[in-house]
Amino acid sequence: MQNLETEILGRKGKLTLILRGIKDLSDEEKRTVGQLSNKVKTSLEKEFEHKIKELENTSIEKELGKTFFDTTIPGKTRQLGHIHPLSQVQEEVERIFSQMGFAVMDGPEVESEYYNFEGLNIPKDHPARDMQDTFFIQSKEDQSHGKLVLRTHTSPAQIRTMEKYGAPLRIIVPGRVFRYEATDASHDATFYQVEGLLIDKDISLSHLKGVMAQFLTRLFGQPVKVRFRPGYFPFVEPGLEVDFSCLLCEGKGCRVCKHSGWMEFMGAGMVHENVLKAGGINPKEYQGWAFGFGLTRLVMMRYKIDDIRLLTNSDLRFIKQF
Amino acid sequence: MLVSLNWLKDFVELPKNVDGKSLAHDLTLKTAEVDNVIDEGKIYEKMVVGHVLELHKHPHADKFKIAKVSIGKETVQIVCGGENLKEGMYVAVSLPGAKVKWHGEGEYVTLEETKIRGEKSYGMICAGNEIGIEDMRAHGEATGRARRERVPRDRSLQINRAQRDEQSGSASCETKRAYQTTSARDIMDLSSIKQAPGTPLQSLFGKNDIIFEFDNKSLTHRPDLWGHYGIAREIAAITKSKFKPISPKVKIPSTGEKIGLKIEAEDLCPRYCGLIINNIKVEESPDWLKTRLKATGHGTHNNIVDVTNYILAELGQPMHAFDKSYIKKGIVVRRAKKGEKITSLDNKERILSEEMLVIADHEKPVAIAGVMGGENSEINKNTTSIILESANFSASSVRRASTKLGLRTESVQRFEKALDPNLAELAIKRAAELILKICPKAVIAGPITDKGKFNKKPLKINLNYKTIISKIGVEISKKEIMEILKSLEFKVLQKAQGFTVEIPSFRATKDVLFEDDLIEEIARMFGYEKIPPSLPTLPTKLPMENTERFKKHRAREFMSYGLGFDEIYNYSFYGKKDFEKCLMTEKSHLKLLNSLSEEQTHLATSLIPNLLKNLESNTKYFDEIRLYEIGRTYKDTGTLILKI
Incomplete structure (x- = not known):
């Protein structure tokens, strides 16, 4: 069949030669002959194609008739890959807060001392800098911004976002943070936090309780209650420690929650007026709260991971479980 | 910080049978976190002198003896x-029901x-470490750092020391180990005390206190809470x-040696108070x-040093006592000279x-x-005359000195919180009162x-x-607000729009x-648990989109679920060797000033070196x-990015 096709339609085929001859004809003849020959050519091509396919099908069917073909054999599957648990939970957190009207923001991981400390009401010599063991970067010191550091929390993004967008503001900032401290099963020098910030005219602690309860209830898929305790963070006032009701015993007390009925979850509070001012927002006009929780800890709690280092040691035996 | 309930009772009228656990709970919810409550009495429950x-010999086991022990009536x-x-x-x-530590190690178990x-064995004859006696010593001698093992509240775990002995006895090497451990830790001999059999150990050791262990971090902002x-x-x-406010009953002479x-x-x-006490x-x-x-x-040293530590634990005011005979002419409070040397009390x-x-x-x-006293003027057994110091030092100065010297003491811990200068005066009077009580012959030399x-001048705010209600988000009556503030010793004057509040000096440093600081006081004492959860009104406009993040998540789905790749997370660092292996140079790398290891000295400009290691x-x-990683890389651009 293909031979026949070449004989007629090939480069030196009969029809091709006729077509080439067209250029020697008069203009009027060219038109009539040209049109006709093109018609002939396309219909021939179509017919050839059709016939070839038909013959192919017959030969496949013939072949199938001869041999046994088991249609129940499963196809060769490609192994699915795995998304890191931190990414999975982070996306979930982002989705839930987005639905509550929070925008997802980013901030730089290499920060200035100003954004990481002073702007957040943590001056030099402040005891709170004890809790913030910091990685410093070899750099020149800027007069107002100090040295470069690796951010020790996601909170610098609070000021950066306030500066950029002003109030009202409704954001979360998930991201990587760094602490200069020895690593063990429950501490790593690198981990993930989620910062949250809600600034508007009439925002209260009651709203913080409501939003966190909604978020946790959706995240864990079971009713979760939220408890406040006094806590101290220089960038908020009042400052709070926020606990949620133990998922296992629902507040009755069990081994997981050390018999308290509550799980320690995050630090939060009403944004300190010095921080609002640093972000260029008038504290007389706007108020709001901020929170910061450990995404890494949340992942560990959710999947019952007992060693934080598993999340960054790139062992695929671990990753392939998610 | 450890706080004793008996001591607290000097200053607050509490019901006799106050429940330590519920008090700790209230403190945690309203003031600061109590990590642990140690009921000293409970530790010795069901333990008596025998x-x-x-x-007699045990008929079936060489290592065991059978003792007939009188425990009082039986x-x-x-x-x-x-x-x-x-x-x-x-x-x-220890009788059945008592909690003991098996060979002094691990968790407490119920007998x-x-x-x-x-x-038959009715209870057990104990070694000191099995009932926490050794613990107790360690507890007393270490300065505030030692933690007591918590008695587990889980009572379901019931095991008997002797049962364990028997279990381990089934394997011969285990028997040997168990035997050695037992003989190494001898039975506690109370023969010298010769108390009547049946006497509860609690009364024998005089243990009837409840100790609260506060999380120091939760006290960071409260200079007034660093004492009982x-x-x-x-x-x-x-x-x-x-x-019950403290008012030292001591007569300070108006004239005399100064x-x-x-x-x-x-x-x-800001303030220095000094007093000479002779004899x-x-x-x-x-x-x-x-x-x-x-x-x-706290450790104990001698009566004078102990009094200064007592004041520190009671009032939160660090004090110091000098042997007066070593002080030449008088006291000068000054900046150190460059390179000046001193041997501190820790030698x-x-x-x-x-x-x-x-x-x-x-x-x-x-x-x-x-920070710390000097050895050259230390109180010793020959000291007859002392100078008591009760002062107020700048918080940041003490803190800087402590950091620079690498010397953190209980005194630093308190001064760095910014103490009330008025406390210095109260403390020195209280110390004088105590010294006269302990050394009745001592004489205060002068004013x-x-x-x-x-x-x-007191601070007024x-x-x-309306702001209070708007920020807390729950209706609180003006009357209740006034009561709360007054209970914390704030002076409150009602005004048309709200209140004018005078801050006591111990809160005003x-x-x-x-x-907002006052709003916190109101909110916590009103009770955070009484704030109802509510949701803010949602704006009708959609939040700003974060396209980059959104696309990264889609990329992950594509890589993992489409192409079968596994996502990993690496640290943001690598070492010189790592990037050199990838034919990269140090150029445009950000370097850490302080790194945790040789493999984490540079911020990654590429994800590849770590991926290769993976x-x-x-x-x-x-x-x-x-495998794949979606992560940030860092380049030295030579400039500080101040705004993004």
Whole structure:
């Protein structure tokens, strides 16, 4: 069949030669002959194609008739890959807060001392800098911004976002943070936090309780209650420690929650007026709260991971479980 | 910080049978986190003095003896492995129901009546470490750092020491180990005390206190809570009980010997009070004082040093006592000279620098102000005359000196929180009172020398009622707000829009400086648990999109679920070797000033070096590896990015 096709339609085929001859004809003849020959050519091509396919099908069917073909054999599957648990939970957190009207923001991981400390009401010599063991970067010191550091929390993004967008503001900032401290099963020098910030005219602690309860209830898929305790963070006032009701015993007390009925979850509070001012927002006009929780800890709690280092040691035996 | 309930009761009227756990709970929810409650009495529940009347061999086990022990009214049979056990010995007996630590290690377990190799055993004869006696010593001697093992509340775990002995006895090597451990830790011999059998160990050891262990971090912002007095004040406000203010009953003469005092660095020393006391006899402190110091994690030295530590634990004011005979002419409070040296009380030579504040005489430094005293003027057994120091030093100066010297003490811990200058005066009077009580022959030589400049005018803050309600988000009556503030010793005046509040000096150094600080006081004492959850109104406009993040998540789905790759997270760092292996140079790398290891000195400009390492480490386990990372890289652009 293909031979026949070449004989007629090939480069030196009969029809091709006729077509080439067209250029020697008069203009009027060219038109009539040209049109006709093109018609002939396309219909021939179509017919050839059709016939070839038909013959192919017959030969496949013939072949199938001869041999046994088991249609129940499963196809060769490609192994699915795995998304890191931190990414999975982070996306979930982002989705839930987005639905509550929070925008997802980013901030730089290499920060200035100003954004990481002073702007957040943590001056030099402040005891709170004890809790913030910091990685410093070899750099020149800027007069107002100090040295470069690796951010020790996601909170610098609070000021950066306030500066950029002003109030009202409704954001979360998930991201990587760094602490200069020895690593063990429950501490790593690198981990993930989620910062949250809600600034508007009439925002209260009651709203913080409501939003966190909604978020946790959706995240864990079971009713979760939220408890406040006094806590101290220089960038908020009042400052709070926020606990949620133990998922296992629902507040009755069990081994997981050390018999308290509550799980320690995050630090939060009403944004300190010095921080609002640093972000260029008038504290007389706007108020709001901020929170910061450990995404890494949340992942560990959710999947019952007992060693934080598993999340960054790139062992695929671990990753392939998610 | 460890706080004793017995001590607190000096300053707050509490019901006799106050429940330590519920008090700790209230403190945690309203003031600061209590990590642990140690009920000293409960530790010795079901433990009594026993008298070993007879001792026989165990018919089926060489390592065990059968003791007939009188525990008061009755005589019981106990199987015991202790090598030093003798007839006639007085011992500590834990009866069924008592909680003991197996060979002094691990968790506490509850005893029950049992049979050991066929012989009945009613409880156990204890070694000291099995009932926490060794613990207790360690607890007293370490300065505030030692933690007591918590008695587990889980009572379901019931195991008997002897049962364990038997279990381990089934394997021969195990038997040997168990035997050695037992003989190494001898039975506690109470023969010298000779208390009547059946006497509860609790009364024998005088343990009836409840100790609260506060999380120091949660006290960071509260200079007033670093002693029993301040905690008592909080408890009084929380439980609506009566607070008993301290007023030292001591007569300070208006004339007599005074300290020559010069404050050269007034900026670093807002107040210095000094007092000379003569006719001192340095000796061991009385038991009541030692008991309280030990219960709150302090060491004991001698009566004078112990009194200064007592004041520190009681009022939160660090004090120091100098042997007067070593002080030449008088006290000078000044900045250290460059390279000046002092041997501190911990026997180490310290080289000082100019920004550090020292207490000196006219020849030499005698203390690093607020950090630690000097050895050269230390109280010793021959001391007869002392100079008591109760001062107020600048928080940041003490903190800087401490950091620079690498010397953190309980004194630093308190000064760095910014103490109330008024506390110095109260503390020195209280110390004088105690010293006279302990050394009845001691004589106060003259008036208190009191110098310094600090703000004596009370701070006043206007508080708007509407703002309070708007920020807390729940209706609180004006009456209740006033009651709360008054219970915390704020003076409140009602105004048209709200209140004018006068801040007591012990809260005004750092903690309560503006309106929101008062709102916190109201919210926590009102009760955070009473704030109902509610949702803010949602704006109708959609939040801004974060396209980059959104696309990264889609990319992950594509890589993992489409192409079968596994996502990994690496650290943001690598070392020189790592990037050199990838033919990269140090150029445009950001370098860390302080790194945790040789492999983490540079911030990654590329994810590849770490990914290659991941390949290597995973080849052991997988024939086919597909991995990816979506992460940030860092480049030195030479400029500081100030705005993004």
